Amino acid sequence: MKRILSLFAITTLLFSSCQKDLTTKEKEEYIVKGKEIAQNTVKKLGGNLMQQMKKGGPKQAIPFCNTAANPLTKEVADKYQVSIKRTSHKIRNEDNNPNATETAILNQYLASLSKGEKLKPIVSKDKEGNVHFYAPMKLEAKCLACHGTVGKEVSVKTDSLIKSLYPNDKATGFKVGDLRGIVNITFKSE
Ligand code: HEC
Incomplete structure (x- = not known):
């Protein structure tokens, strides 16, 4: 009897969570929209960043990132009426710390990447x-100057500038193709 009851409980749980879940079609629509917003965010941040790098290298681009990255991200978010968060398993700016769900997703991506799978x-x-x-x-x-290996792509001077703004910086030592982080775009329910 106990077993039947718990089976019943599990089935109800599964069923109710299924009911709330998105349909495949809805998911596909969010993926299209999400990709568009993510690309626009990267374009906005990347374009501005590279301009600053050209003008004055990391010395100019890092303070720019420090003050402008989140406001620029918010500009894109407001345009699409969503919220946009960039986060990572190796954080530089503690305002971008991951929550429990984001940590689980970062771990999932890290595991997939180590198996050589494509990240979706x-x-x-x-x-x-x-x-x-x-x-x-x-x-x-193009990210290496600020997220690569200290003493190699990231000069010691650049690293001390980063450390002066972010004393707990964990976002160096990356190689091309590594997972740097994730973007989380939230579509708020009405
Ligand atoms: C000029 C130096 C510089 C370059 C180049 C750079 N970043 Fe950053 N990055 C920073 C700084 C400074 C921060 C912290 C400020 C912020 O963005 O919130 C940061 C933060 C981030 C974050 C947010 C998570 C965290 O750790 O706070 C991500 C994700 C990120 N960078 C990815 C990238 C990627 C991908 C590239 C290349 C396309 C790149 N960065 C190039 C300096 C740089």
Whole structure:
């Protein structure tokens, strides 16, 4: 009897969570939208960053990142009426610390990457009914000056500038193709 009851409980649980879940079609729509927003965020941040790098190298671009990265991200978010968060398993700016769900997704991506699998976006609904689009952010060659190995791509001078702004910086030592972090785009429920 006990076993039947617990089976019943599990089935009800599965069923109710299925009911709240998004349909495949809805998920596909969020993936299209999420990709568009993520690309626009990267374009906005990357474009501004590279301009600063050209003008004055890391010495100019790091203070720029420090003050402008989150406001620029918010500009894109406001345009699409979503919220956008960049986070990582190796954080530089503690304002970007991951929550429990983001940590689980980062670990999932790290495991997939170590198996040589392709990383795909993830769409899921939270308890409040908000839909989240998560996508990986890989490290590219142009990121190395500020996220590569200290003493190699990141000069000691650049590292001390980073440390002066972020004393607990964990975001160096990356190689091209590594998982740098994720973007979490939240579509708020009405
Ligand atoms: C000029 C130096 C510089 C370059 C180049 C750079 N970053 Fe950063 N990055 C920073 C700084 C400074 C921060 C902390 C400020 C912020 O963005 O919130 C940061 C933060 C981040 C974060 C947010 C998570 C965290 O640790 O706080 C991600 C994700 C990130 N960078 C990815 C990248 C990627 C991917 C590239 C290359 C396409 C890149 N960065 C290039 C300096 C740089």
